[in-house]
Amino acid sequence: MPKIVDHDARRREIVAAVWALIARSGLDGVTMRDLAAEAGYSNGALAPYFRDKDEILRAAFQYAVECTDARARQAIGDATGLVALRRLCHEIMPLDETRLLEARVVVAFWGRALHDPRMAAVHASALDEWRQRMTGCLAQARAAGEVAGGVPDEQSADTLLAALAGFQVNALLIPHATTPARQRAALEGLLASL
Template structure:
C-alpha cells in the first residue's frame, strides 16, 4: 500500500525550513536547492508543493504573520482592557528568542515585499488591521473615555506600531535577549500613560 502523504504538513515543513534558512543567512540563503537539501527531499520535490521560490516566500511571510495572530488569539478574553492591550502589544514585541527569530525573517521578507505587490499588499493590510485593533484596545483601556477615532488614540497607536517595528529591528543588532527588559519597560510605560 502506498504511503499516505499529508501535503499540508509537507508545505508547513518546507516553510519552517525556509524560515530557518532566512533567519540564519538572509533571503539569498533560501534557494530552492538549499531548501530541498535542508528539508531532506529529492530534487524537484518542491514543485509538488510550491511552483517556485516566490510561492515559498509568500507562504513563509504568511506563516510569520500568522504567528503573531496566534499569540494574540491565545490572550485571555476575560482580561481587563489594560491587560488585553498589554497582551496585544507584547505579542508583536521581540520579548523572547522565538519572536526575535520571527522578526529577523519578517524583516528580510519586507525588503523582498517592496518588489512583490502581493506581499506588499499583505503587509499593508496587516498594518491597517493592527492599527485598527490597537485603537480599539487603547480606547477601551483609557480611563478618559476616548474613542478609537480620537486623534490621541490614533497617535498612541502609531507610536506603538513604530516602536514595535523599531524594537524588532534593533533586537537583531544585539545578542538575543539583551533588549527584552528595555522593551518590557516601554510596554509598562505606555500602559501607564494610557491609564493616566
Template sequence: MPKIIDHDQRRREIVAVAKKLIIQGGFEAATMRSIVAEAGFANGALKRYFPNKDSIVAATFQSVLAEMNEQIGSDEPSPDPREALRHDVEATLPLDQYRIDSARVLLALWEHSVSNDELAALYRAHLQDWRRRLAERIAAARGKGEPADAPAVIELAGEVIGVTIGANVTALMFPDGALIPEHRAYVDRLMRNLDD
C-alpha cells in the same frame, strides 16, 4: 501499498525550513536548492508544492504573520481592558528568542515585499488590521468612551506600531535579548501614560 502523503503537512514543513534558513542566513540563504537540501526532498519534489521561490516566500510571510496574530490571541483576553492591551503589545515585541527569530524572518520578508506587489499588499492588509485591533484595545483601555478612530487613539496606535517595528529591527543587532528589559520598560511606560 503506496505511502499516503499529507500535502498540507509537506507545505508546512517546507515553510518551516525556509523560515529556519532565513533565520540562520537571511533571505538569500533560502534558495530553492538549499530548501530542497535541508528538507531532504528530491530536486523536483519542491515544485509540486511551490512553483518558485516567490511562492515559498509568500507562504512563509503568511505563516509568520499568522503566528504573530496567534500570539496576540493566544490567551483568552483579560476582562480588564488595560491587561488586554498590555498582552497585545507584549505579543508583538521581541521579548523572547522565538519572537527575535520571527523578527529576523519578518524583516527579510519586508525587504523582499518592496519589489513584490502581492507581498506588499499582504503586509499592508496586516498593518491595517493590526492598527484597527490596537486602536480598539487602546480606546477600551483608556476608558474615556472614545471611539477607536479618535485622533488621540489613532496617534497612540501609530506610536505603538512604530515602536514595535523599531524594536524588532534593533533586536536583530542584539539577538541575545539584551534589549528585552528596554522593551518591557516601554510597555510599562505606555500603560502608565495611557490616559495622557
C-alpha cells in the same frame, strides 16, 4: 496503493525549513536547492507546494503572523483594554528566541516587500489587522477610564506599531541595546503616555 500525502503538513515543513535557513544564513542564503535539502525533499518536490522563492517567503511571513496571532489570542484570553493591548504588543515584540526568529523572518520579508506589491499587500493586511485590534483595545481602555488623553486611538495604534517594528529591527541589529527588559520599559512608557 498510492501514498497519501498531507499537503498542509508538507507546506508547514517547508516553511519551517525556510525559517531555519533564514535564521542561519539570512534571506539571501535561501536557495530552492538548500531549502529542499533542509526540508528533506528533492528539489522538484517543492514545485507542487510553492511556485517560486517569493511564494515560499510570503508563506513564511504569513506563518509568522499566524503564530503571533495564535499566541496573542491565548495570552489575551478574556482581558480587555490596556491589559489586552499590552499582551498583544508582547507577542509581537522579540522578547524570546521564538519571537526573535519571527523578527528575522519579518525583517527579511520587508526588504522583498519594498519591490513586490503582492508581498507588500500581505504585510499591509497583517498591520491593518493589528491596528484594528489595537484601536479596539484602546477604545475599551478609554471606556473604562484607563486612557484619558486626547490623542486619537488610531494615532496611538500607529505609534505602537512603529515602536514594535523598531523593536524587531533593533533586536536583530543591536541586541545589546534592545534587551527584553528595555523593550518592556519602552512599551510601558508609551502606554503610560496614553
